Amino acid sequence: MTKASPNPLVAESPLKEAWGVFRRSGLALFGLGLLITIIIVSLIGPLIYTVDPIEIIWAPLTAPGMEAVVPLGTDYLGRDMLAGLINGGKATLAVGISAALITVIIGISIGAMAGYYGGQALGGRFPYHPFPKLRVTEFFQVLPPLLFAMVLVTLFSPTLPIVAVAIGVVSWPATARLARAEFIRIRNLEYVNAARSISATDNWIIWRVILPNALPPLIVSSTLSIGIAILFEAGLSFLGLSDPNIVSWGLMIGSGRQYILDAWWVVTLPGVMIFLTVLSVSLVGDGLNDAFNPKLRDR
């Protein structure tokens, strides 16, 4: 007998294995680092750089690098650009993450119900269940998402929670479709039948048996939906549909756009911040996708 190799029957935990793949991708690590930096700057930055982003402190439209007091220049009212960039991330990230959370909760719940109960797989136990072929999703998909969100925010009020809910309400169909596909794939596998045979309830099977196994692609799509939600928030605040008293990158672009021909920085800099944030989220998402996708492992 040769020296005992690590027991091949004991598998590495899936999360550990996924992290192993994730760690090897340079782009994914770069994305993760960038994202963490942006979050830290947004959270701690305002405590270190204490200039009020709403206060007028210098001559309007001062170019970056001209005055030491305002290193990145000022906007059309004379407010500090750097303070705006540091403080603007908090609202954008908060709305982006909570909207993505709402998207994921609605999407997974509806997708799980449709995937589990839909069709004939359970011997037609639920012929009149409420989600035949996910028609509800199709209804929401004919409404252009941004316009629908604009309507919701206008009819109710442009506060951060409403904006987050509106983005969540308009963007769940994609997640629901994915969850449904995963649930259909898994619902008749042996271990689900095994659970059923020991008379586990539907609720138990959906949330405790199938969902954990359907998670990897859903985690990837949730990550990507954070990026989409951030773009959405930016679009809405660019159109003036967000809380006018809270600085956000989209709002900075929207309010500065009249002055772009005299002052390139007022729209360029906040846009770069949005770009970097969405880029970092999507790099992390791509990395997770590779990490969770067994087909791509050991390339």
Add this chain to the structure above:
Amino acid sequence: MTFLPALLKRLAWSLLLIVAVLVLNFLLIHMAPGDPADVIAGEMGGATQEILDAIRKSYGLDQPLYVQLWVYLSNAATGDLGQSYFYNLPVLDLILGRLGPTLLLVMVSLLFALFVGTALGVIASHKPNGLVSYTVTIISIVGYAAPIFWTGLMLVILFASVIPLFPISGMYDIRLEGGMFVRALDIAHHLVLPAFTLGIVYLAQYSRLTRASMLEILNSDYIRTARAKGVPEIMVYGKHALRNAILPIVTIAGLQFGAIISGAVLVETVFSWPGLGTLAFESILARDYPTILGILFFSALLVIIANLTTDMIYRLVDPRVGTSAK
């Protein structure tokens, strides 16, 4: 399923979707905080007591809710989407006046993205690690992560001062004199930047998708057969492979119509393109709810028509669709 029954079934389903959108609009008016009459009047200063009374009467707001819904639906069926008290025009007229520019923008962007995107994808699939491949990857990263209105504004800065080649705002030059042809050229000239901005996002997606499906197809048996019997390489790519690679792209393009319209709202606002998007923006500033809800309804209608068309084109192009699902 043969073509005609499938078409009828899709039409019936589309009609149901249209009614559902109208019901949603109706519910939104009633769920919004405040008196529905105020919501319909648009909260503008112009809404006098007489106007409010007229609204209550014409929408039957003193009736039970289901009667109101019925009134709303039958009004919509006759093309009455309400009155914009801000523009002082029927919402339908307002929307029809702005529909053309939006359709022009969306269709040109979509065609630009489809043609250039597939072409770039095919070139990239020829050399998977070549310059075009990398360019496509970079464009798709930028297209995904940069907010579309910001890309537009960057182009405005670039073309306003650095390279003043294209107009950065509006749809035509009102000072221009000349015949139809000169005007069409002028509109095309104004269309370049907005269509490019809107198209580039989808161009990136389509080229990535084409590249991926081409790479898969080029490895398949029938391509090997074609090459073995001496089909010229350009025919292998252009005829045998591309035909099959293009189907998923048609599907995606059809499904994305709603997202493209959303993008058009932002692009139109950036370039002051006089379409539904700028109308939506203006009516939001004015809190003109009937117009906003009318635009939501109309754009949903456009998406439904686009989906229906894609579905039918698909059935015509690919005879396999529908036959297996009997």
